[in-house]
Amino acid sequence: MPVNSLSPQRAPTTPAILTLPAPYAAGSMLSSRELTPETVSEILALATQLESEDPLKRATRLAKRRIALLFYESSTRTRTSFELAAKGLGADTTLVSSLSSSIEKGETLKDTGLTLKALGAEAIILRHPNSGAPWLLERETRLPILNAGDGMHEHPSQALLDLRTMLAHLRPGETEVTAETLAGVTIAITGDILHSRVARSNMFLLPKLGARVILCGPKELLPEVAAQAGPGIAIERNFERALGEAQVVMMLRIQAERLAGLQLDLEEYKTKYQLTEARLAAQASSALVMHPGPIIRGLELTGEVADGPQSLILEQVHHGVAIRMALVYRALTLAANPEVGA
Numbered sequence: 001m002p003v004n005s006l007s008p009q010r011a012p013t014t015p016a017i018l019t020l021p022a023p024y025a026a027g028s029m030l031s032s033r034e035l036t037p038e039t040v041s042e043i044l045a046l047a048t049q050l051e052s053e054d055p056l057k058r059a060t061r062l063a064k065r066r067i068a069l070l071f072y073e074s075s076t077r078t079r080t081s082f083e084l085a086a087k088g089l090g091a092d093t094t095l096v097s098s099l100s101s102s103i104e105k106g107e108t109l110k111d112t113g114l115t116l117k118a119l120g121a122e123a124i125i126l127r128h129p130n131s132g133a134p135w136l137l138e139r140e141t142r143l144p145i146l147n148a149g150d151g152m153h154e155h156p157s158q159a160l161l162d163l164r165t166m167l168a169h170l171r172p173g174e175t176e177v178t179a180e181t182l183a184g185v186t187i188a189i190t191g192d193i194l195h196s197r198v199a200r201s202n203m204f205l206l207p208k209l210g211a212r213v214i215l216c217g218p219k220e221l222l223p224e225v226a227a228q229a230g231p232g233i234a235i236e237r238n239f240e241r242a243l244g245e246a247q248v249v250m251m252l253r254i255q256a257e258r259l260a261g262l263q264l265d266l267e268e269y270k271t272k273y274q275l276t277e278a279r280l281a282a283q284a285s286s287a288l289v290m291h292p293g294p295i296i297r298g299l300e301l302t303g304e305v306a307d308g309p310q311s312l313i314l315e316q317v318h319h320g321v322a323i324r325m326a327l328v329y330r331a332l333t334l335a336a337n338p339e340v341g342a
């Protein structure tokens, strides 16, 4: 009898869109698919520059510029770090969330976006349950859009902060990346790959820098087709074997809000895929442990692992502010150039 304490709360979002138009607005960050090593290097260098700058000088960079955060799903890390990033650059921010705005009355994404633009927003940071929503918002508003997570599709700023965290440990001091930077590095992404926009953005980004990505999880959460997402990606169902090959272990939570009726035996899942101290000690005693958060202690990993010496979970959160400062700055400065792709 399946045990499932993770009851679905919402219908599934639309499947990931495989072919999407190029960005219309310069400065948008919609997907990690569009990133080249050169662009990633520019973002990493900008993040480092802004992070090390005197806070008073930094706060003049985007003084009184207007940025809207439009969140249709809950968030702690992404929302707070984007807001701190924008404020750290001196920008004025406003948060519109689906539960306290006219979205509750039925206003569409297009009309909400156009309203924010009419109020003076120069860029919009969007989290939305539907895959592809940032592309629609960009097309309708022609503003730079920063994708803060669209359904089961992508979360590119998370992939960039994950990369910065990895580089700090594996390639300290390097901010310029090439197609070889992560050669010889294997990253085991484990858990609910099917519903994870973080997994997808990392799967698109990391192999471009030479990394090998192993996806690990049960068939219900990791369909065979995932191995065809791009070069440098393989599936390994056995967690011990995946751990044994990994220099980085990226754990993912089971996304209860997107399971939509899928029944999982959580005890069996934990037996096979929970990251425990014993598993780490036996298979990956020097691997870096990462997780985008929120973590569910006692499910995908134990509290001891989350708090343990190999865990970079809070470092990832920390890197989020610098990466998002770079993305926000880029959005408003590149946007000063004429629109592209219109």
Ligand code: CP
Pocket (backbone or CB within 6 Å): 074, 075, 076, 077, 078, 079, 149, 155, 158, 292, 293, 294
């Ligand atoms: N990693 C991440 O996107 O976390 P939040 O949902 O808290 O923003």
